[in-house]
Amino acid sequence: MTKYCPICNRSSDDVKFFGEICAYCTIDMLKKKIPSTAKIYTCRFCGRVKAGADYERISKASLARALQGQLSTSDCKVSVSDFDIEHRRATAEFSCYEGELAFTKEVKLSIEHKTCQTCYRQRSGYYEAVIQLRGSSEAVGKALGRLEAYVSRNGAFIAKEEAVRKGYDIYVSDKLVASGFFSYYRLKPLKSYELYGLKRGRKVYRNIYAVSLD
């Protein structure tokens, strides 16, 4: 039986219907419900955007994750086809009712600056491991270069480098990355621990690695 849309009078012979309403008017109604401004959080230091629990490099995919919860109901999935952070706008694509209905909407971005955990730790001198490189200046220099590259490649950072007698003490933000470095280069450091505090009633240790390079 042919239906007629109560809003625009289009016929179901010409247009797809969603319940009693035609596709055009359904899109209009959905568009009105979607806020035209969305809030995103970016890190004031590294510029990454908060997408879910973590901060990520700004991309169409991470922005879509940041916007999904604010823009959409469970009926529609949000993707981002274009964005311009400087001018604070994004083009959001909505795919609704399992892809039966699709449309685009321009969204203004309201940006709030925060500090992500990585930048916070970096700025507060946070570290979990100390690597004591010892040996000839040539061997130490080579290991130091490899360590710096490995640490940044794996998303950690060096909080401090201290020249000491016969080598360097390197303070590394992440103990898993520090121990990964040793397995990657097949080094066998002497490992010890230093108690540095309590976290929810549990003792927290820093790992100290002494590496003899000669």
Ligand SMILES: [Zn+2]
């Ligand atoms: Zn209609």
Ligand SMILES: [Zn+2]
């Ligand atoms: Zn950051």
